[in-house]
Amino acid sequence: MPDHFLGVEGVSVSFGKGEARVRALRAVSLLFERGTFSLVMGPSGSGKTTLLSLLGCLLSPDEGTVLVEDVAVNRLREVERTAIRRKKISFVFQAFRLFHSLSAIDNVALGFRLRGGRQSERMVMARDLLNRFGLGAKLHQRPNGLSPGEKQRVAIARALAGNPPVLLADEPTASMDYQAGRNICQILRSQVDEGGKTIVVVSHDPRWREFADRTVVLRDGQVEQEVKNP
Amino acid sequence: MKLAWQNIIHDRVRFLCSVLGVSFAVVLMVFQGSLLVGFLQAASRLIDASDFDIWITARGVPAFEFGATLESRVREIAAGVPGVVETGRVSMAFAVYRKPNGKQQIIGLVGADPNIGKRFPVPGLPGLAEVPSPDAVLYDESNRDQIEVTALPAEVEINRHRAIIERQIKGFGSFLGLSYLFTSYRNAARYLGFGPEEAMYILLRVGSGYSVSDVQQSLRRRLPEVDVLTRQEFAHKSRVYWMIKTGAGGAILTGAVLGFLVGLVVVSQTIYANTMENIEEYATLKALGASRTFVARIVITQALICSTVGGILGLLVVVPLVDYARSLISWVYTPWWLPVAMVVPSLLMCSLASIASVRSALTVEPGRVFRA
């Protein structure tokens, strides 16, 4: 019996009205099993980010159902969806979206704070996470002083703070060089293997195939192809 | 809350600009307000300084400065009205003043009976007891440069009559840009060439047990050809005249109103822009599951810090500034309530702007976080 942990069923999303109307997703159904690593690919404008926004409770579909831990989240009110995001879902963005005035450790501590971490423990846990990602020497750097790869590791640490089960990433390696990107891939893979996380990565970068359990290809708002990686 | 503080500390330049914006607004509002309040006060200062209840003026006199003479019988009739227990006379007219050095100038000459009021500048009042002659002439210290007397007493001429300036007084600076001289009614009537019983303003005191408005009504019936006003009414009329009917007053009023509005706009704009600066981070916070109160608290903390620091800085700047202005323009006046009255709407605008910013920060669509 398939695990309905995370997924969409028959969702359609369109933006704009009349002439300018864009159908970003058309009747898409996709399930993501617990503890798996999925890669979503497809040409620009194919609806990848839209799909991720649905899974992340940031957007409601015009039609269809969005499931997070078997709950149809698209019927919930905004407050409830915020609570789901807080408890279950974390994000990694192409543009990092770190808080510019906070140091690396404070950024991660804020992640703990948002997920209800106790004040006394936040800094310790933030330090641990950053140490694990090889940022022990840069704890008190502000984002400005970090390389793209380092920023993304801080962002991943912030996303993992408080241990949410789902991690959604949109082009997380697009703005970094080969080695830094590979490093990010490895970190996320280990989160699935060791942490049992469910990860969905959207990327144009074929290198991710090597790390993902499955690849979904979208085209024109529909699933074109779904392949299990060996 | 750390985020709020860190934003401020990290973006110091931006914070400084916001603080300067808010303090500029406070300075502008309080300063323009002081001009307005001071001008209004100066416009009726001599009327307010009398302690009589009713002023009788020639028909249609718009302000203290523009009196016309009344017939002598007005005073007699008024004195006979039940309830009137005392009468006094005040005159105000422009006259030619000849300085000790021979230069001539137009001045406003105010003459009053000695009973007119303890605060009214008249020689021979108890407070000015050391002035020997009841016919002495007084001037305000703010007009020293125009009066140009080097030592007191000084012999001068007013309308070609010999006069002795004996004293410098305080607090009766004129806002007309020309100096006032104060003397006894008798003396002023002589300089101005009034007949013995002609008067310009007749002031009446109403006895206890009588209502001022009743007495005013019976005076109006007896004296239909003149204006019978309570002190407050005449003061109000004078202020309205100077404020509305003259270019200078209009300019000051417009300045104050504009200063107030511009101040409010600057405050709210500053606070709002401050929030918009970080709107992307609020979107991130929301995407990460921050509650509405969490985001709102950060926005409001920043707005509060900014407006408090800006407001205090503004007040610290405006107090010496108004003091300095007073040394140039004697009638500028900041009553204690003015800064309060300006700070309250500023805080209100700050709050409104914060609420607007909070709304924007809260309605920012978290979905935008994926747009690079």
Ligand SMILES: Nc1ncnc2c1ncn2[C@@H]1O[C@H](COP(=O)(O)OP(=O)(O)OP(=O)(O)O)[C@@H](O)[C@H]1O
């Ligand atoms: N907020 C929006 N308003 C209007 N149109 C939108 C919005 N978001 C997405 N679209 C449109 O929906 C379609 C799908 O967008 P989406 O961002 O999901 O594509 P994508 O696969 O992520 O593309 P890319 O690889 O360029 O990031 C596009 O045509 C896009 O222009």
Ligand SMILES: [Mg+2]
């Ligand atoms: Mg995209």
